[in-house]
Amino acid sequence: MKKNKSLVVSILSIVLGTQLIFSQTHNIQVDLKKVGSPIQKTMYGIFFEDINYGADGGLYAELIKNRSFEFPQSLLGWTTFGNVEVRTDEAPFPNNPHYIRLSYPGHDEKQTGLDNEGFFGIGVKQDAEYRFSVWARLPQENISGSLRVELIDPESSVFSTQKLTIDSKEWKKYQVVLKAGKTEAKARLRIFLASKNAVDMDHVSLFPVDTWKGCENGLRKDLAQALYDLHPGVFRFPGGCIVEGTDLQTRYQWKNSVGPVENRKLNENRWEYTFPNRFFPDYFQSYGMGFFELFQLSEEIGAEPLPVISCGLSCQFQNKDDKAHVAVNDLDPYIQDALDLIEFANGDATTKWGKLRADMGHPASFNLKMIAVGNEQWGKLYPERLEPFVKAIRSKYPAIKIIGSAGPSPDGKDFEFGWSEMKRLKADLVDEHYYKDPQWFLANAKRYDNYDRKGPKVFAGEYACHPKNRKNNFESALCESAFMTGFERNADVVYQCTYAPLFAHVEGWQWKPDLIWFDNLRSVKSPNYYVQQLYGMHVGTNVLPTVENKLPLAGQDGIFASSALDKNKNEIILKIANTSKEPRKIAYTINGLKTSERKGTQTIFVSTDMDAENTLDKPDNVVPTEKEIRIPGNKLEVELAPQSFNLYTIKL
Numbered sequence: 001m002k003k004n005k006s007l008v009v010s011i012l013s014i015v016l017g018t019q020l021i022f023s024q025t026h027n028i029q030v031d032l033k034k035v036g037s038p039i040q041k042t043m044y045g046i047f048f049e050d051i052n053y054g055a056d057g058g059l060y061a062e063l064i065k066n067r068s069f070e071f072p073q074s075l076l077g078w079t080t081f082g083n084v085e086v087r088t089d090e091a092p093f094p095n096n097p098h099y100i101r102l103s104y105p106g107h108d109e110k111q112t113g114l115d116n117e118g119f120f121g122i123g124v125k126q127d128a129e130y131r132f133s134v135w136a137r138l139p140q141e142n143i144s145g146s147l148r149v150e151l152i153d154p155e156s157s158v159f160s161t162q163k164l165t166i167d168s169k170e171w172k173k174y175q176v177v178l179k180a181g182k183t184e185a186k187a188r189l190r191i192f193l194a195s196k197n198a199v200d201m202d203h204v205s206l207f208p209v210d211t212w213k214g215c216e217n218g219l220r221k222d223l224a225q226a227l228y229d230l231h232p233g234v235f236r237f238p239g240g241c242i243v244e245g246t247d248l249q250t251r252y253q254w255k256n257s258v259g260p261v262e263n264r265k266l267n268e269n270r271w272e273y274t275f276p277n278r279f280f281p282d283y284f285q286s287y288g289m290g291f292f293e294l295f296q297l298s299e300e301i302g303a304e305p306l307p308v309i310s311c312g313l314s315c316q317f318q319n320k321d322d323k324a325h326v327a328v329n330d331l332d333p334y335i336q337d338a339l340d341l342i343e344f345a346n347g348d349a350t351t352k353w354g355k356l357r358a359d360m361g362h363p364a365s366f367n368l369k370m371i372a373v374g375n376e377q378w379g380k381l382y383p384e385r386l387e388p389f390v391k392a393i394r395s396k397y398p399a400i401k402i403i404g405s406a407g408p409s410p411d412g413k414d415f416e417f418g419w420s421e422m423k424r425l426k427a428d429l430v431d432e433h434y435y436k437d438p439q440w441f442l443a444n445a446k447r448y449d450n451y452d453r454k455g456p457k458v459f460a461g462e463y464a465c466h467p468k469n470r471k472n473n474f475e476s477a478l479c480e481s482a483f484m485t486g487f488e489r490n491a492d493v494v495y496q497c498t499y500a501p502l503f504a505h506v507e508g509w510q511w512k513p514d515l516i517w518f519d520n521l522r523s524v525k526s527p528n529y530y531v532q533q534l535y536g537m538h539v540g541t542n543v544l545p546t547v548e549n550k551l552p553l554a555g556q557d558g559i560f561a562s563s564a565l566d567k568n569k570n571e572i573i574l575k576i577a578n579t580s581k582e583p584r585k586i587a588y589t590i591n592g593l594k595t596s597e598r599k600g601t602q603t604i605f606v607s608t609d610m611d612a613e614n615t616l617d618k619p620d621n622v623v624p625t626e627k628e629i630r631i632p633g634n635k636l637e638v639e640l641a642p643q644s645f646n647l648y649t650i651k652l
């Protein structure tokens with residue numbers, strides 16, 4: 001009995017003690033009198049890679065798969081009927097030499113034609129318009145031939161149709177607009193030969209008329225808008241492992257991605273295969289959204305462009321043999337590609353590559369300021385290749401910042417070696433990657449507190465928190481919000497960061513987690529998206545010291561906090577995550593702020609369900625809410641909800 005009594009007493013004291021700790025107020029001092037280091041405009045950005053059908057089948061609004069009949073089996077994605085022939089003689093586009101001849105099948109009751117399955121089907125919306133175009137010619141000396149173009153549903157019912165007359169024996173572009181009679185996520189495009197005269201066809205294309213910014217070779221509007229709405233400061237592209245390629249031949253070669261879209265050489269996508277056993281034999285890069293379009297998108301979404309180029313190493317995960325890479329002595333064409341890329345972005349129209357950019361419709365410079373050489377590279381193979389790039393770029397373009405890689409892991413032997421080599425080579429920034437679990441993210445919020453301030457700056461070029469099942473759930477977003485206070489607090493050494501990857505088609509993903517998920521008609525922003533957006537919309541211009549008992553808040557009692565001043569908006573931004581399961585009382589004192597009442601906002605991102613996700617059917621399951629508040633002076637007292645990310649703005 002005595003024993004039981006003392007047990008009860010000790011349990012009670014633990015409970016009371018815990019309550020005492022929980023109800024304790026955290027007094028946080030924010031110092032407006034000691035404005036800290038500048039926060040780069042590039043601080044919070046995005047990383048785009050053609051993975052998970054992010055480009056073809058995703059952001060790039062083309063609806064036809066294998067539009068140039070160049071997939072290794074020329075008709076992959078197409079079903080043919082009647083008299084259809086693949087040919088290569090007198091092809092209109094030398095880099096994509098295959099085309100199709102449709103000929104009369106011999107009997108009036110039979111038909112010749114083909115239909116395209118799109119990317120997991122073709123998504124069309126009722127009453128929306130779709131621009132069909134095709135390069136065609138009459139192979140014989142005929143006056144005219146004709147095609148019938150239809151949108152059909154999975155039951156083969158036609159819900160939109162148009163006719164095209166082909167009137168020349170020279171290759172010419174023809175186009176017609178189809179209006180969708182209904183909404184259908186899994187439509188197909190069917191093309192019939194509608195004349196006895198044969199017709200040759202190449203580059204068959206179907207785009208929504210209503211693309212982002214109305215461009216004909218345009219981007220899917222909802223997806224591009226979602227990028228714009230993130231307010232990204234920097235835009236890293238085009239990869240990722242696809243920069244390196246499954247082998248050198250299939251690396252991303254930017255020169256193949258510019259010029260007339262019909263003549264851009266098709267490339268195999270390194271993501272056609274992922275472990276374990278996810279194989280996408282039809283995953284190719286049409287390069288329809290190539291470097292010109294990616295630079296243009298950077299400009300449109302207000303982000304600094306950051307191209308990544310091959311350093312002569314093919315994907316190191318896939319290629320263990322040194323012979324799979326370019327020998328150091330043979331790097332010249334790779335280095336030339338880097339120099340030419342800078343000329344393409346910034347050179348005027350008197351230069352070869354600047355002229356191409358101007359001819360493509362952008363006479364003004366894209367104002368490129370930085371370039372990354374290599375993606376996730378490691379070992380001594382990397383610095384010995386990076387070195388000649390650095391020499392050549394520094395000598396021709398001294399103002400361009402060079403980003404080097406610290407490899408695929410955020411610590412360990414290769415990481416340490418990578419960093420020391422980047423210091424030796426005086427890289428301007430070092431690209432760190434980490435895909436880690438929630439515990440790692442919380443434990444690493446102090447990661448940058450003790451980084452060397454004199455060496456290269458940090459670019460967290462790929463990072464995402466994921467629980468065991470790699471879901472984009474609320475827990476992962478909350479941990480990222482907490483971790484990112486460490487980016488902000490260390491803005492003197494962390495210059496930019498980009499969550500990865502951006503997009504995933506729900507039927508075609510190879511990698512999780514991802515910021516934005518989509519199908520053929522809809523898209524959904526993950527909880528992680530909203531964290532990125534809150535940071536992107538509230539970057540601030542300078543760090544404000546934020547401490548409790550003179551220490552930064554990086555996990556004490558589950559609290560992570562950072563603050564910034566925005567000199568342009570004339571406001572203070574307070575970011576604070578409570579990762580504990582209990583509410584937390586916070587009393588902010590803003591030293592240096594006059595005590596009069598002022599306006600502000602309070603944004604709360606919270607869920608009681610750590611596993612909560614946003615889905616295509618329930619896109620708003622977890623979203624932040626914002627309201628206006630009044631701040632009674634230089635003090636702000638709040639109670640943070642359990643497991644919540646909170647953001648306050650205070651007008652000065």
Ligand code: AHR
Nearest residue numbers: 240241242376500501511
């Ligand atoms: O983001 C997916 C992949 O993760 C990238 O291609 C690569 O850089 C990293 O390993």
